[in-house]
Amino acid sequence: MSTLSDALTAYRICARAEGKSQRTIQWITSSVGYFSDFLGGDLDIEMITGNDLRRFIIALQDSQKYRNHPYTKQQHNKLSPQTIETYARAIRAFFGYLCREGLIETNPMIKVKMPKVPKKVVPTLSGADLEKLLSQPDKRTDRGFRDYTLILTFVDTGDRLSEIANLKLDDVDLENGYLKVMGKGSRERYVPFGHKVAKALLKYKLKHRPEPTATDRFFLTADSRALGAERIEKVINEYGKKAGIKRCYPHKLRHTSSVMYLRNGGDPFSLQKKLGHSSLAMTRHYSNLADSDVRAQHLRYGVADRLRV
Numbered sequence: 001m002s003t004l005s006d007a008l009t010a011y012r013i014c015a016r017a018e019g020k021s022q023r024t025i026q027w028i029t030s031s032v033g034y035f036s037d038f039l040g041g042d043l044d045i046e047m048i049t050g051n052d053l054r055r056f057i058i059a060l061q062d063s064q065k066y067r068n069h070p071y072t073k074q075q076h077n078k079l080s081p082q083t084i085e086t087y088a089r090a091i092r093a094f095f096g097y098l099c100r101e102g103l104i105e106t107n108p109m110i111k112v113k114m115p116k117v118p119k120k121v122v123p124t125l126s127g128a129d130l131e132k133l134l135s136q137p138d139k140r141t142d143r144g145f146r147d148y149t150l151i152l153t154f155v156d157t158g159d160r161l162s163e164i165a166n167l168k169l170d171d172v173d174l175e176n177g178y179l180k181v182m183g184k185g186s187r188e189r190y191v192p193f194g195h196k197v198a199k200a201l202l203k204y205k206l207k208h209r210p211e212p213t214a215t216d217r218f219f220l221t222a223d224s225r226a227l228g229a230e231r232i233e234k235v236i237n238e239y240g241k242k243a244g245i246k247r248c249y250p251h252k253l254r255h256t257s258s259v260m261y262l263r264n265g266g267d268p269f270s271l272q273k274k275l276g277h278s279s280l281a282m283t284r285h286y287s288n289l290a291d292s293d294v295r296a297q298h299l300r301y302g303v304a305d306r307l308r309v
Contacts, residue, residue: 031090158257
């Protein structure tokens, strides 16, 4: 007999040995933990069925945001379909691992269909919004120029928050115009940047970056510590509010960078490499133009307005 907690311990050992990211391990661990709580105890893994996962999905659909969260107050609105699907995928992946390792004979979750997630328009900023956002930091100060450089780098490269936060001095190739970043799945790639970003990065490095004491991270706080992901997210959100932009966050800048790259004539294949997507399918949703583009194209090529009626 092997219980869920025993199996989870075995999974963590295996995942670390395989070089899985801490984020992935935490995602699986927390999702299986919630599932175990729902089932009412540390059950024998052989006793768990696909219908148990289906019942868990239904329970999540009726659950409120941040229920039983240790730090955040419970909200009245329900969990999003994206969140529910994320939990379900984690549990199915965990049972896939159990089956591969021979801890169970068959995967009871293999026939469980994942809940549908509505396809929404990718949220992006306009060019005017970006200019307004970039005008907020006071570039005369060390912090202001750092923040300006951060935002400009996000916008030009389309990099993820974790990729920018983890940049080291040696990762910034100012001579050739590349950032070396570590993406999802521990996949390293080189991301190009333009002349304006090169100029800003160089000026920040030479004039505005404080002398570090115990870190080689590129972006630093005023007291020479690494500027963490949470702090970067907070900085961008604060400047967004000052600029009158609703919900401004790093991944929105990634979306904006991707859509504008295509609008300006870039192709999906080079965008895929730039973003670090493992397949072109992940990049295709950026090819669906924003609402304003669709309307502009319709006003130019629409049928009814060309009829003499």
